[in-house]
Amino acid sequence: MIASVRGQQLQENVRPEKGIVVGAGIAGLGTAIALARQGVSVTVIDRDPPPGSDDPDRAFAEWPRRGVAQFRHSHVFLARLYVLLRDHYPELLATLLQMGARKLPFSASLPPQLLDGYDALAADDDFTLLSSRRVTLELAMRRFAAAQPGIEIVPDCRVQGLVLSPDSGIPEVSGVRIGEGEKQELRADFVIDASGRTSPFPDLLRKAGARIAEESAPAGIVYFTRHYRLRPGRSEPPRGGAPSVADLGYLKFGVFRADNGWFSVTLAVPEIEDGLRALVRKAAGFDAVCAQLPGVSPWTDRACAEPMGDVYAMGGLDSLWRHYMRGPRPVVRNFFAVGDAVIRSNPLYGRGCSAGFLQGHLLARVIAQTSDPLARAQAFYAAQMREIRPYYDIMVKQDAQATRRAERARDPDYQPR
Ligand SMILES: Cc1cc2nc3c(=O)[nH]c(=O)nc-3n(C[C@H](O)[C@H](O)[C@H](O)COP(=O)(O)OP(=O)(O)OC[C@H]3O[C@@H](n4cnc5c(N)ncnc54)[C@H](O)[C@@H]3O)c2cc1C
Structure with a gap:
């Protein structure tokens, strides 16, 4: 009896670990949900305001999401x-x-x-x-995360730096800075970077001495997306006709079925196709190209659907893998990175959100298994190499082949370097 009462007291005295997640995108919210499931108390900080509405249509139209450039692209x-x-x-x-x-x-x-x-x-x-739509996934994750005990979401707050302990051999993270001065420091047992493509942390950590290695390769395409909503009483065109997704070499295209009567079309144009890029950047050119694609035109036909806004364009797409380990040693302690901040791939493969959430899930399991920072870093890295790396390698190879095909399509005398 005494032993069991003591055991209970001991358990009650164990303070739950506290984690800070920077970024309330897909990877950040997924990581927070997974960590909370393991009993970690999580603060998720995001630079953007909260969605003004829980309704996907209103949030799609109104939510200023400057922290996520691809927010209104097909997913x-x-x-x-x-x-x-x-x-x-x-x-x-x-x-x-x-x-x-x-x-x-x-x-x-x-x-x-x-x-x-x-x-x-x-x-x-x-x-x-x-x-x-991506907005719908984000709203669902946000609603779900906000309802979990142990998760606090702090919007409208840009993380500007890390709190580092200078004395250890490698940078050791003990919190984040959200402004100047000590009062602007938030402390935690560990910090997770889920701040996406524009993460400030690799540079900050390198300045502090972390030797973060990086592999990257251009995706070689520019993304152009337009959203549509089916007109009342109309349904999606039947399957079985011309393909609604295809790769023509000089152009890749796809119809993305979405939610609540919405869908989108993405035209992915090789970077070297300057003329085509300029054409589809404007709504009229985009529509003209869609009208020429037999698998797309039944969707974008004005009798079937109405466009919901203009054409969104996004370039600068790449594959990236950042290594937070050097051999068997982490380059920083009590700091982990998930999602686009550490691994990203050509959006055409549609893997980013799955990989980001999976990383959060794997990390939460590692954190629950051991409290040793070195063992955590090693186990998390090994899990990513096992679960994500094989796909990453294939994608990089395919991108290089696609770029060569596009060059050959434009110039029959093209010789690969
Ligand atoms: C054009 C395009 C199309 C894509 N299509 C698909 C698809 O079909 N399927 C798929 O699975 N993936 C797709 N992806 C990839 C997917 O969008 C990303 O992999 C995914 O969003 C990564 O999630 P994340 O949480 O790492 O980053 P993000 O979703 O970008 O979130 C980062 C968050 O961090 C916040 N933030 C940034 N800096 C700070 C700071 N200093 N302080 C506080 N907060 C900060 C931002 O506001 C944002 O909320 C696509 C990507 C692109 C570019």
């Missing part, structure tokens, strides 16, 4: 994310579906001639994609 969420949610976060999956996201089963990707002879197996559920 689809791969089976890796679906399976992760289904198996570990089913309430979040239910929230997302309730907000209008749809499951696209394996059969949805089969052409009619294969569909006839297709007998679904239970395991085929593992190939299910999720389709929604």
Whole structure:
């Protein structure tokens, strides 16, 4: 009896670990949800204001999301994310579906001639994609995260630096700075960088002596996206006609089915195709190209759907892998990075959100398994190399091949370097 009372007191005296997550995007929210599940108390800080509305249509139109340049670009969420949610976060999956996201089963990707002879197996559920606008996924994750005990979301707050302990051999992180002076320091047991493509932390840490290595390669394309909403009473064009996703060498295109009657079209143009890029940047040129694509034109036909806003363009796309380990040693202590801040790939593969959430899930498991900072860094790095690296290598190779194909399409005498 005494022993069990003592045990209870001991448990009550153990302070839950406190983590700070910088960035309330997909990877940041996913990491916070996974950490809270492991009993960590998490503060998520984001530079942007909160969504003014929980309604995807209003948030799509009104939410100023300057911290996420790709916020209004086409997104689809791969089976890796679906399976992760289904198996570990089913309430979040239910929230997302309730907000209008749809499951696209394996059969949805089969052409009619294969569909006839297709007998679904239970395991085929593992190939299910999720389709929604990115705003809808973000709102669902945010709503879900905000309802979890142990998660606090602090909007409108830009993290400007790290609190570092100078004495150890490598930089040791004990918090973040949100302004000048001691009062502007927030302390934590560890800090997670989920601040996306423009993360300030690699540079800050390098200045503090962290030897972060980096691999990167250009994706070689520029993304052009326009959103549409089906007109009342109209449904999505039937499958089985011309492909709504294809790679023509000089142009890749895709129709992205989304939520609540919305869909989008993305035209991905090789960087070297200057003329085509200039054409599709403007709505009239974008529409003209869509009208020429037999798999896209039934969607963008004005009788079927109305455009919802202008064309969004995004360039500077790359693959990137940052190494926070040098051999068996971490280059910084009590600091981890997830999502685009550390690993990113050509958006055409649609892997970023799955990879970011998966990293958060893996990191939370590592943090629950050991309190040793060195063991945490090693185990997290090993998990990413095992779960994500093989896909990364294939994507980089395919990007290089696609760039060569595009060069050859433009110049038949082209010789690869
Ligand atoms: C054009 C395009 C299309 C894409 N399509 C797909 C797709 O179809 N499927 C898919 O899975 N992935 C896709 N991706 C990739 C996906 O968008 C990213 O991988 C994903 O958003 C990464 O999430 P993140 O949380 O790391 O970063 P983000 O979602 O970019 O979030 C970063 C967050 O950090 C905040 N922040 C930044 N700096 C600070 C600071 N100093 N202080 C506080 N907060 C800060 C920002 O406000 C933001 O909320 C696409 C990417 C692009 C560019």
